[in-house]
Amino acid sequence: MKVSIITVCLNSAETIEDTVRSVMIQNYRDIEYIVVDGASEDGTRKILQKYRNRISSCLSESDKGIYDAMNKGIKASTGDIIAFLNADDVYAYDNVISEVVPLLTADHLDAVYGDLAYVDHKDGSKVVRYWQAGEYRPNAFYYGWVPPHPAFFCRKSVFERYGAFNTKYKTAADFELMLRFIEKHRITLGYIPKILVRMRPGGRANTIRGVIEGNKEIIRAFRANGLRLPLQFFWRKPLLKFAQLLKRPAKRE
Numbered sequence: 238m239k240v241s242i243i244t245v246c247l248n249s250a251e252t253i254e255d256t257v258r259s260v261m262i263q264n265y266r267d268i269e270y271i272v273v274d275g276a277s278e279d280g281t282r283k284i285l286q287k288y289r290n291r292i293s294s295c296l297s298e299s300d301k302g303i304y305d306a307m308n309k310g311i312k313a314s315t316g317d318i319i320a321f322l323n324a325d326d327v328y329a330y331d332n333v334i335s336e337v338v339p340l341l342t343a344d345h346l347d348a349v350y351g352d353l354a355y356v357d358h359k360d361g362s363k364v365v366r367y368w369q370a371g372e373y374r375p376n377a378f379y380y381g382w383v384p385p386h387p388a389f390f391c392r393k394s395v396f397e398r399y400g401a402f403n404t405k406y407k408t409a410a411d412f413e414l415m416l417r418f419i420e421k422h423r424i425t426l427g428y429i430p431k432i433l434v435r436m437r438p439g440g441r442a443n444t445i446r447g448v449i450e451g452n453k454e455i456i457r458a459f460r461a462n463g464l465r466l467p468l469q470f471f472w473r474k475p476l477l478k479f480a481q482l483l484k485r486p487a488k489r490e
Contacts, residue, residue, distance in 0.1 A: 354432045
């Protein structure tokens with residue numbers, strides 16, 4: 238079963254090589270690696286050129302934002318499973334894909350997700366926040382739950398059936414997509430209780446303005462999918478994030 242891993246980037250020279258290498262060391266053989274670069278001007282393309290023989294497809298052109306770039310990656314993909322690993326992220330170990338695929342196939346699931354660790358920007362071994370997703374329960378999105386998007390692996394057939402990212406959303410299109418797939422259409426899910434991805438914190442969604450914009454888009458996302466957004470969502474969601482700061486992952490066996 239082929240896995241298409243999509244990395245979107247823009248002026249990511251500081252971190253892109255770590256991301257690429259974490260894909261290159263995966264011990265699963267059937268990987269299609271697609272990089273969509275938004276016409277970087279900082280040396281990102283020069284770094285990507287070093288790995289041109291191991292990157293299946295590398296597109297570098299201007300786009301209409303991160304979700305437009307992700308949609309380009311989906312369109313270019315030929316794999317059975319799609320995953321997104323952004324330029325600030327790395328896979329936590331070399332057999333992430335080898336653990337995901339058997340669970341998807343053996344249980345005939347639509348998607349599999351795992352946990353995520355936010356790490357220090359300079360020291361990738363230092364965990365600053367631990368996103369323990371936990372098992373999905375029906376209506377969990379109503380209470381602030383959402384799986385970490387970089388640790389979400391989904392069959393391409395689900396994208397073909399229910400659509401890709403809605404580019405009308407600028408900060409919460411990944412939330413809307415997973416809300417649509419999981420809560421509205423009830424795709425079948427599997428959970429791996431391990432850190433699959435390490436992420437450096439940052440980006441628009443982590444600014445105060447970004448949080449406000451994101452919450453507005455979340456309200457729109459529920460309405461667009463015909464789902465009722467309960468009031469407790471907006472006090473439970475911050476509590477879940479605060480709890481992530483207190484948790485620490487168990488040592489991997």
